[in-house]
Amino acid sequence: MYWYIFWQPNADIDWLKNYWVNGQEGRKIFYPYSTFPENPYAIAYEFLNEYERNNLTGNVQVSYDFTKDLSLMVRQSGDYTMDDRAQKRPWDAGSKMIRGSYRTQDITSQEYTSDFLLGYKKQLNSNWDLKGTLGGSITKNRYSREDLRADGLLSPGAYTLDSAETDVQSYPYRSMFEYSSLYAIVNAGYKDYLYLELTGRRDWTSTLANPYRSNSVGFTYPSLNISYILSEAVKLPSSIDYAKLRASFSNVGSGGTVPYRTSYGYGPLPMYDSYANGDYYSAPLVLVKPDLRPLRTVTYEVGAEIQMLKRRLGLDIAAYMGNTKDQILQSIIDRSSGYSGEIINAGKVRNIGLEIALNGTPVKVKAKNGFKWDVNVTFSSNRNRIMEIPDSSVVLGTGAVGSGQIVARVGGSMGDMYGRGFVRSPDGQVVFDPVTGNAKITEGVVFIGNTIPKGKLSIQNAFSFRNFRVSALFDGQWGAVGHSLMHYKMVEQGKLKVTVPGRYNGIIGNGVLEVLDAKGNVTGYRKNDAVATDIDEYYRSMMGVDNAEGSSFSTDFIKFREARIDYTVPARHLKRLGIDRVTLGLYGRNLFIWSPWPMFDPEFGTLSGTDITQGFEMAQFPSTRTLGANLVITF
């Protein structure tokens, strides 16, 4: 995508097709204008990534009934994956790979789980049903990666490790973790309408273990679940078919599945392997936490489910409040401490939310295969509030530009984005520079918005008549912002329509100028009348690299997510052919997006290492619209 941002919009892309410099095939890549955007044909045909994956999954389960009431289940499951990867880079593949490179990774990952469940059930009397379950499990996870790198090849196109100019560098990585748990569940049922479930569980996890501490790595958590089927217990109006109320309390703990966050060690520097026959190391950047605690979440939930009008209308509603404590996070710390980050157990976060699912059949014609209209609506909303935090504020992530960062503060919310923005007058107007006419940008960071949507809604309509079925799915979200790297880059290059006004005669920005007294103090504001003539700098100040606010936009959207038409061939035509069913369908996905977001798709996720960073769009490809047809034949 970066390439498209930088490529001259009116240049012929075919000029790039012959990507080797004539006479220097294999040695020098043709980069017209500059090497800034790499030649995409060279990337497609020469920068090759190879990939082979083998996966084995198995599962053995044995059940035995000792008596009618007592049974035992023992299960062993395993997952084994082997990945072989290789990357080839030709000579002249950018400044870091002047002489190309060849890298291979062999990755093995395994996970095995053994568990058992011992169940005992008893009908105490005609009113009470009782069931007890005792279970336990152990999960073992192993990962190993051999990463060999020949950076710098003796001759062009020699993609073997033997062709390395210097020694082959080895970056091995191994990790393992285990966790085990023991739990008991008691289910009680009274008549056919009151159900109770009580659980207790204790977990042990290696990811919290550390040889230097005495306190245990085990932790215990309970839960309680009650449901009451109103329609069985009391007589309800005949229009109500089914009604259920439920309430639950649960306490969940987790030690996470990231190992090695509890002890200090020095990292090897394989690039020094070729230097002076030694092993070289450096101190870690991230401080570990030897007394790491498990994450705890306490959730209270109430809900109701109701079916009425002969099951033509159904409603499921749930409200919850959860307090999460001691979330295991990596926070950024000042480097005068000697380190850039530390593992922390972060304060307390409260989530309050509402989820509603509504389904109905507004029209249904009685006749066989008559017209029928089904509607499904789901709604979810969540408010998130930081109640306590170990420090006054914790920086959880930083974006590439304008000091954009995700900061956790007490009273704020997870996902709050801060960054440099417009200097504003007390009534919120943008302040401009009286000389240049450009917008003034704050020195410090300001609150830009939250990157987590406040709510999501989806509506599916389906119509069926005779052998046809037509359905359409729309969904949307609202209440979040995102920062667009693509937008600011394109603005700076004058490639967007928003940068057209004022290109020839200058522009007066919509805002105010400061009124200063003789000492230079701001005494008031007046309407901006300074003409910005350096239009490049003007738009840079409004939406460029230094202004994180200017290049942040709402990620609200409504999407026409999916539409399909299916036709089922009447069965009478098929019997002779021995075919049960034939369905022919046309479908389209991701059909339209309505959104204030300026750069393609507001649903982006930016990969950073193995985490998806929310809120920062980093020039990802636009999502694609899919149109297709399918034919299903059932014998």
Added chain:
Amino acid sequence: MIKNILLGTLLLTFVLQSCTKRYDEINTNPNLQPVVSPEQLFAPALVNILSINMSRNYSFNNELMQVTVNMGDGDGKVFRYDIRTTWGTQPWNNLYLQLTNLKNVYSIADTSSRYKNDSYKGVSIILQSWVYSILTDTYGDIPYSESNLGRLEDGANRRPKFDKQKDIYMAIYDSLEVANKILEQSKDTITSNSDPVFKGDITKWRKFGNALYMRLLLRLSGKSEVAAAVVSKFQNIINNPVQYPIISSNSESAILRWSGSAVAAEPMSSPFNSMRVQDFRSPGLGEFFIGNLRNWNSPLIQTAARTAPTALTV
């Protein structure tokens, strides 16, 4: 039956409990080394410090000193002293991390029974003094006495206090006195491999330390409140060449020579190796710099500006 189940449960609980002992072992990181020797940290730290300074020189100091000028005419150009607060962080963010490595070299050489080595202690002090002097010259008051103590074993200090620049300079003088003493008496060797500057020559390190000492004394010689003390320390060095050997010829200069390899992954290759050609084309050489080289008939002009820097080479 019930009895058997209870017994089984108890047994299982016991098995799981004993697991947790094994978990200490499982959670020991096989990819990291809990114990290393000073020499294993030394060369990379030194190379990194130099790379940090060279990159900063290219991107910032050259502009500040009018060696190069970034040719955009917009706001926020260093050569016009229009400097944004966020641009000051590079030396701070990188040099403090390397101080951690240097301090670990010292603490391992000081306390480890296996790797006790006075020479590494002395050299570590000299390099720390050098790095702290760059930091305080850049920022003024900085964390010094409490810096780099973030680790739990070191006191878990994530917010070190700021010391006064004057106190830092005085403390650096004391440290360099200590380093001179340590290296004078040290019998321990520094392996030639781990030292890309002096190949393990401790005398040369000692001379470098004292020369650095003199340079840092010169910095404060104009400050009236400390001038007398500083001048007398300086004279003491000049008057006692046996006690304070200093660099006396070019062959004793502290130079880290890059290998000249074009492979960026090679540790001893210049940090400019991973920069693009256009990174050197985009800033132009300043009139102040090139004009003076010309007026002084300096031969350096051939090194600094062999080809026209703004020439279009498509």
